Amino acid sequence: MIFVFNRIERKVITLPAMNRFFSLFTFASIVIFASSCYEIDETIANIQVYRIDAVGEKIPVAGCEVRLFALGSLDEDFVGEPRFDTIQTTSEEGFVSFNFSDMYVGGQAGFAVLDIEASKGSLYGSGLIKIEEMMTNEEEVIVE
Secondary structure, three states: OOOOOOOOOOOOOOHHHHHHHHHHHHHHHHHHHHHHHOOOOOOEEEEEEEEEOOOOOEEEOOOOEEEEEEEOOEOOOOEOOEEEEEEEEOOOOOEEEEEOHHHOOOOOOOOEEEEEEEEEOOEEEEEEEEEOOOOEEEEEEEOO
């Protein structure tokens, strides 16, 4: 005579295993929801171009060509390729805005310090602007 016993093994989820599962699920949920809330603000450089009149007042310069650029490397023998080199023309109010949002990489420390050149006819001015990531950065240039 042969007897066959059908044995059913039952696994009982113990409390520590449930705690691990719950912790893992909670952590995954937080990561998913927190990462979707992070927004990258625009990185903008606003330049205002003025000339000084005889009285000493600032007069906006319309139609002035403004160039923002940064050279990659400077040494005695080699001048590197420009990392940034962009030109725009000022509005009637002597204002121009550059948007660097597409060049910003999340997590980088700092963005750039750029040279400014502004010219219109015989008028010329220069300066520097420190571009901070995810901010609107402003600078004035006086042309003479």
